[in-house]
Amino acid sequence: MSDLECQAMPTPRQSPSAKSGFIIGPVYDSVFIIGAPILAVLIVIPLFGLSSSSLFGYPIKGVIRDTRQVFIGSFIAAHLVLVYFRSHANINIFRTHPFCFTVVPAALLIATAMSPWIMGIAGAVAIWWDVYHSSLQTFGFGRIYDAKQKNSPIAGRDLDYWMNLVLYAGPVLAGAHFMDHVRQSLEQLLFLKASQSPIGVLLMETTPDFLQRHQGYLTATVLAFGLPFAIFYLYSYYCLQRQGYRVSWQKVWLLIVTGSVSIYVWGFHSFLDAFFVMNFFHALQYFAIVWFTEQQNLTRIFRLDRFSFGKSLTLAWIVVFCFLYGYWAGYHVTGVWGSGLAVTTAIMHFWYDGFIWSVRKQQV
Amino acid sequence: MTTGMSKQCEKTESPPILESPKNGAPRRYTLLALGFNLGLVLVAISMIWDLWFGKPFATALERFWLVLYSVGLGLSAWTWLASSTLPLWMRRALICGALALIAYGGVDSAREFDAEGQVLLPGRIVRDRFVHDGLGVSFKVPHNMRLLRDVSVTSPYSGQDASRNRLRFGEQATLFRMALPNDPEGKSSPIRLHVKPFQFSRLDVVVLQVLNQQTGLASQQGVRLVRPMRLYQLGQLDIVEFEILRDPKPALTRYVYLRSGSYLLTFVLTSPNAQDRALFDDFIQSIQITHRTTRFNA
Numbered sequence: 001m002s003d004l005e006c007q008a009m010p011t012p013r014q015s016p017s018a019k020s021g022f023i024i025g026p027v028y029d030s031v032f033i034i035g036a037p038i039l040a041v042l043i044v045i046p047l048f049g050l051s052s053s054s055l056f057g058y059p060i061k062g063v064i065r066d067t068r069q070v071f072i073g074s075f076i077a078a079h080l081v082l083v084y085f086r087s088h089a090n091i092n093i094f095r096t097h098p099f100c101f102t103v104v105p106a107a108l109l110i111a112t113a114m115s116p117w118i119m120g121i122a123g124a125v126a127i128w129w130d131v132y133h134s135s136l137q138t139f140g141f142g143r144i145y146d147a148k149q150k151n152s153p154i155a156g157r158d159l160d161y162w163m164n165l166v167l168y169a170g171p172v173l174a175g176a177h178f179m180d181h182v183r184q185s186l187e188q189l190l191f192l193k194a195s196q197s198p199i200g201v202l203l204m205e206t207t208p209d210f211l212q213r214h215q216g217y218l219t220a221t222v223l224a225f226g227l228p229f230a231i232f233y234l235y236s237y238y239c240l241q242r243q244g245y246r247v248s249w250q251k252v253w254l255l256i257v258t259g260s261v262s263i264y265v266w267g268f269h270s271f272l273d274a275f276f277v278m279n280f281f282h283a284l285q286y287f288a289i290v291w292f293t294e295q296q297n298l299t300r301i302f303r304l305d306r307f308s309f310g311k312s313l314t315l316a317w318i319v320v321f322c323f324l325y326g327y328w329a330g331y332h333v334t335g336v337w338g339s340g341l342a343v344t345t346a347i348m349h350f351w352y353d354g355f356i357w358s359v360r361k362q363q364v
Numbered sequence: 365m366t367t368g369m370s371k372q373c374e375k376t377e378s379p380p381i382l383e384s385p386k387n388g389a390p391r392r393y394t395l396l397a398l399g400f401n402l403g404l405v406l407v408a409i410s411m412i413w414d415l416w417f418g419k420p421f422a423t424a425l426e427r428f429w430l431v432l433y434s435v436g437l438g439l440s441a442w443t444w445l446a447s448s449t450l451p452l453w454m455r456r457a458l459i460c461g462a463l464a465l466i467a468y469g470g471v472d473s474a475r476e477f478d479a480e481g482q483v484l485l486p487g488r489i490v491r492d493r494f495v496h497d498g499l500g501v502s503f504k505v506p507h508n509m510r511l512l513r514d515v516s517v518t519s520p521y522s523g524q525d526a527s528r529n530r531l532r533f534g535e536q537a538t539l540f541r542m543a544l545p546n547d548p549e550g551k552s553s554p555i556r557l558h559v560k561p562f563q564f565s566r567l568d569v570v571v572l573q574v575l576n577q578q579t580g581l582a583s584q585q586g587v588r589l590v591r592p593m594r595l596y597q598l599g600q601l602d603i604v605e606f607e608i609l610r611d612p613k614p615a616l617t618r619y620v621y622l623r624s625g626s627y628l629l630t631f632v633l634t635s636p637n638a639q640d641r642a643l644f645d646d647f648i649q650s651i652q653i654t655h656r657t658t659r660f661n662a
Contacts, residue, residue: 194574304401
């Protein structure tokens with residue numbers, strides 16, 4: 001292999017606890033990855049159940065907002081921009097897909113800013129892609145845990161893919177908040193209704209009515225597929241184990257915790273509570289993995305590699321600027337360029353995450 | 365997971381993208397690093413100031429904020445580029461480009477801030493048209509009406525400053541009233557113009573806000589929605605409007621929303637005669653907005 005190939009290959013970090021099967025370490029993994037969904041429930045549910053929202057009112061651009069929602073919402077939006085610290089700030093990753101990291105986001109930014117149609121479609125796509133992408137984050141962590149056990153990167157891959165969709169997207173499609181997702185995504189194209197477009201009527205009135213009437217079928221389909229698949233999944237892994245596959249208990253716990261929390265919040269809490277819990281732990285896991293994999297590179301980027309406090313200050317900068325972005329994107333953005341940037345960042349986050357953390361290419 | 369290939373790669377450090385202080389001037393690198401992080405401190409302070417507390421009202425304070433932000437951006441851009449390993453000519457070109465862009469942005473922001481300070485000025489009549497230079501808007505005043513220049517501001521904030529000349533987010537100004545011969549004080553002004561800062565991120569957010577207002581009005585007792593919200597273009601103007609009818613004393617009211625630069629304008633046209641739609645249309649046709657952004661999606 002030539003030096004050039006070597007440089008183009010991302011260098012996997014060697015964790016001292018790799019042999020233990022953890023990605024980073026027992027405590028770090030237990031808190032920020034495997035236990036993150038429980039942590040999110042423990043933080044978000046009591047926070048919103050504490051007292052009346054009037055105590056937390058704060059005016060933003062003349063509108064009274066609930067500071068709890070603002071905090072969680074900013075944190076969620078903050079993790080979206082974090083992807084650039086992996087995709088663009090890591091030269092090894094950047095070199096793998098330079099076209100995707102330059103031309104595509106620039107084109108999408110311009111297109112969303114110029115066309116309300118593209119802006120609306122991108123906004124609607126982002127809502128559903130978010131659900132899919134969040135499912136696959138858990139899938140990704142599971143695959144890394146499998147790799148830590150030296151299992152083949154393809155063993156059980158399809159099983160994990162579908163299992164994570166069932167656990168994460170299943171409750172969204174089958175649950176009471178499916179219509180909230182539908183309405184939220186169709187609102188992105190509200191201008192079509194105002195301009196008396198027949199497509200607007202189709203999207204704003206006919207489609208939600210149809211989906212609401214037939215949601216029972218969707219719920220039945222998800223359950224009819226999900227329950228037998230769970231049994232098939234367990235049986236398949238039993239067979240794989242007999243063929244030499246080594247079970248990663250970290251992955252098992254990750255799936256149990258994530259699935260339980262997903263069913264619990266989507267099934268038994270309000271849309272807002274469920275949305276905040278699911279996205280909070282997703283963002284927390286993302287901050288954890290990005291900081292773990294990129295800390296040395298980012299310390300150099302922030303020119304702090306020669307200082308003893310360099311890593312701590314770099315982490316502080318990442319948190320501060322990501323939060324500022326999240327707060328701006330969530331509550332302050334004005335104008336189509338700002339809005340286009342926010343939508344483009346969300347779409348790029350969902351898209352890039354599909355190929356910048358490849359276990360098969362040993363990028364993690 | 366480690367393979368032979370990745371082990372081989374680990375021996376080769378990832379390509380340095382920054383100037384290493386090992387062989388060069390460590391003091392220079394340290395100074396540039398400190399400069400870069402000082403710039404970030406200034407940027408973070410000015411961003412927090414802007415996002416949490418809003419831009420200041422007083423011009424001197426706004427200029428201070430702008431200088432803080434621009435110096436922070438300029439310092440961090442300059443020091444970061446200067447400490448990179450890019451070829452010297454490219455570093456110089458990028459530094460010049462970044463500083464020019466920051467200076468341009470600063471001047472543009474100051475100009476916009478000054479223009480926004482004209483919004484509460486009273487309009488004037490030129491021939492038969494009402495002209496408001498601060499908003500860049502003008503329209504034809506119907507022949508039987510008299511203009512009462514009576515600027516008032518409604519604010520959700522306590523402790524309003526009476527001497528101020530600009531609007532904060534959430535505040536709304538009414539720029540005038542129109543008096544009829546039978547209503548010399550203009551209490552039931554047939555034309556009103558409300559102005560508030562344009563705070564929308566995109567077209568569908570504007571439409572959603574108007575839809576909410578329409579729903580709120582239509583749900584009131586004695587109010588009927590006679591023409592639901594519609595979005596259309598009239599020349600260079602984007603317009604969203606809807607119409608309601610109030611009973612039992614009939615009054616046809618049309619709410620017309622337009623954009624003029626940093627402001628959202630709402631014309632409220634009222635008539636006791638349901639046949640006055642044509643007059644409303646004529647009035648809307650006469651509205652002109654010059655030298656301002658009029659597209660909602662811009």
